Amino acid sequence: MTAQPPEPSPRPAPPGELRASHDDREAVVEQLRxxxxxxxxxxxxxxxxxxxALTSRTYAELAVLTADLPRVGSPRSMPPLVLKGGxxxxxxxxxxxxxxxxxxxxxxxxxxxxDFTRTRCRLAEVAVEAHGEMAGVTIVIPDSWAVDTTGMDPGIGGLKDRTTPDRLPGTPLIRLTGSGGMAGVVIRHPGRWERRKLRGNPA
Incomplete structure (x- = not known):
């Protein structure tokens, strides 16, 4: 009896041809809106x-609908946050x-x-440009975050870095640049009163 050759195993579908779920379609609907x-x-x-979108069956069909749109919620696509003391x-x-x-x-x-405590941050690094000018800038970061101040010009007011280097894996690094100006720039972790307020208002 002649042995039959083994049937070829099915090849995995390319990622774009995988079937989309209801949640996948709903996410695209929200992005379009x-x-x-x-x-x-x-x-x-x-x-x-x-x-x-509602009739798409695969990832590839969904991808075509949002290919010319920025990714929703992507921090890289967000405009810079600008704060002016005035x-x-x-x-x-x-x-x-x-x-x-x-x-x-x-x-x-x-x-x-x-104040970066309790923020939503999905970036490995955040570029913060601080100019103390006449009244100064204060930056507060969580205990698990760290800062790199090598690009900062202390100016007349100076730079006060009161943070610890105890950065936890997967947490952001603040890359600080700019100038202290007349009043200076302070970067630190939450103080005693701020910690009390955070404990009194759990996330």
Whole structure:
């Protein structure tokens, strides 16, 4: 009896040909709606793409619908965050906000406080450009984060780095540049009062 040759094992489908799930389609629908709200596509195109998204069967079919759109929520696609102290000061945080790849803080006459505690950050590094100017800039980072200040010009006001080098794996590095100006720049971890407030308001 002649032995039959073994049947060839099925080849895995290319990634683009894998079947899309309901969640995959819903994620694309949300991205398309956000794009329309931002004025990237008009309402007629939105309707057309939504219809295609809901009937798409594979990843490749879904990818075509968002190929010309920035990735939703991608920190690299977010515009820089710019804080200007002006006459009355400015602040951001603490709280739950998305950290972009580039932040600019200008102390002006009123000062700026930039607090990264409890932020959502998916970047390995964040470029922070701080200019103390007349009233100074204060930056607060979580205990697990670290900072590189080698690109910073202390100016007349100086740079005070009160952080520890105990950076945990997978946490961001703040790469600080700019100038201390007249009033200086301070980067530190939360103080006693700030820690008390954080404990009293759990995330």
């Amino acid at each position: 956000d794009a329309a709200a931002e004025g990237r596509i008009d309402l007629d195109e939105l309707d057309s793409r939504l219809e295609q 006459m009355h000061g400015a602040s951001r945080g603490p709280g739950c906000w998305d950290v972009p790849g580039h932040v600019v803080a200008r102390g002006g006459m009123g000062g700026v406080k930039l």
